[in-house]
Amino acid sequence: MASNIGRSSSNTNKGRIPWLKWWACIFFVYLYGPIAVLIAFSFNDNRIAQVWTEFSTKWYVKAFSNEAIQNAIINSLIVAAVATVCATLFATMAALILSKGMFKGQTLCLGIISLPLLVPEIATAVATLSFFAAINFPLGLTSIIVAHIVFCIPFAFMPIRARLAGMDETLQEAGRDLYANDIKVLWHIVLPQLKPGIFAGGILAFIISIDDFIISLMVAGAGATTLPLYIYGMIRLGVSPEINAVSTVLFLVSLTLVATYWFISKKNEGSNYVH
């Protein structure tokens, strides 16, 4: 840490380029401007989504009293909840094993677990569709959930593994010295220490699942519409303030979750320094 402070003070004196600040400013406007426009027009009274008349929350009322949107939200929440629980459980088990010592095939195991990060989503989507068709797996909420568990695993896995890597093992040794068996050490020592990592992993899995579009598009049967699928359908029909309202809510959900994740991992880092 100390070297960092020394570094940054020297940075401020030398190598500073005057236009850089403006460049960064413009960049952040570019990054958040379109989203700000989207949010602003969700509160616009006018039917034409891009002409401002006056402030109104009627599009929120209209969108959320729409039964199809309500169903889509419920479907999205069911899928994300089940996928998150399964993926986080599987990822925790795998991380507990993979963080302990080296063994033959460990790199291969890590490779398989991170595979969903490398394969383009469209490839996963059509491959899963073909597979479900080949084994006569009915398309619907279940098929979406299964597909989501697969790509949620690596996202849940990363923070859990990071937490395990920075964990102090003396408590576990102390536990064993006091004749605790393995399951007791796991339950009373390892898991409580690991909790922030598991929580962070769960959040990432949940965000990834609730935002997923392409894979859901391919493996959803009739009647199993998730929120992003519904939004896509609305966008194809043209710009409308209802899309803005639903999108704003979905954006705020992601924003809250990312911020929570960020604070948990910041706290994790802090506690690691203490040990």
Added chain:
Amino acid sequence: MEIKLPANPITRRWLGLSPALITIFIFMVLPIALLGVYSFKPADSYGGVEAGFSLDAWIQLFFDRDLDDTLIFDSIYLQIIWRSVMLAAIGTTLSFLVGFPVAWYIVQQPPERRDILLLLVTIPFWTNLLIRAYSWILILGKNGMIEQPLLAMGLIDDSLEMMYGNMAIGVGLVYSYIPLMILPIYASLEKIDFGLVEAAHDLYADRWAVIQRIVMPLCLPGIIAGCILVFVLSLGDFISPSILGGGKKMMLSNLIQFQFSSARNWPFGGALTMLLLMLVAFGSYFYIKASRKSAYLEK
């Protein structure tokens, strides 16, 4: 009742690993292998494949069958693939040109400020791509945020038609994936010993020489990583072309999706997917090579 973990470490290892590994193996590795096999089968016009062996899907990439069954060279699919590669390359270049100065700026800030700026760069990455692409319709579209003031001031008479073309797709690609350019570049810039920069200044190197001779070479692994990530993700992007390209200008992923929906030509879709995976594997190979090299440099 007391639950016990298996005593044998090997049993325990496989018990712990199997749920994750088996799930990914059955629902990802196996399906991709199946799709590879499908690309060598005759198409069933109702979707799916028929028994037997056929190279039709792969031939279709380059040739069209005439009425009398002779093959004529047909570049329509190659054009779409070429457009995907070009758009991904242009998107990557723009992301680098915009993103590098931003990463450079962030690294010069005091630590607390850095954290906040990094969070700001990260947030869009975790928000829905569909929504982010849609928000650009409001900016670029007919009577959108750009056209409205220009029309009002009388600078233009008619719509600029910025939507539904290569430019809109490019904007969407850069907007979608630029966080993945900035983060790796930032990570490698952060590790640079700025004493070197100071030393260069003391030796009368100008700013440009410092960037070219010291900063760039040292953060090359981050630049390569960022470029490959953005390129690979742009190449497989489905949302930008279908929302901002209006479905008229296809990219590889739209073409793939089309084969599995309206066109019902699964073998051809399989062949296109294999092609995409090969391009991605090629990119990942360089990514791993670059990260190995950077790990070696750090030693």
